[in-house]
Amino acid sequence: MSTSAIVMMLIAMLVLWGGLAVSIWNISRYQGEEPEAVQRDL
Numbered sequence: 001m002s003t004s005a006i007v008m009m010l011i012a013m014l015v016l017w018g019g020l021a022v023s024i025w026n027i028s029r030y031q032g033e034e035p036e037a038v039q040r041d042l
Contacts, residue, residue: 001009
């Protein structure tokens with residue numbers, strides 16, 4: 001593999017795994033309360 005292919009692979013891995021880590025962190029940080037009753041007009 002060429003150097004440019006390795007660099008692009010590392011960037012792609014960083015974007016994918018970084019996005020997963022940030023989304024997990026965001027979900028675990030959220031401490032909101034669910035509403036007791038939801039009323040929707042259909």
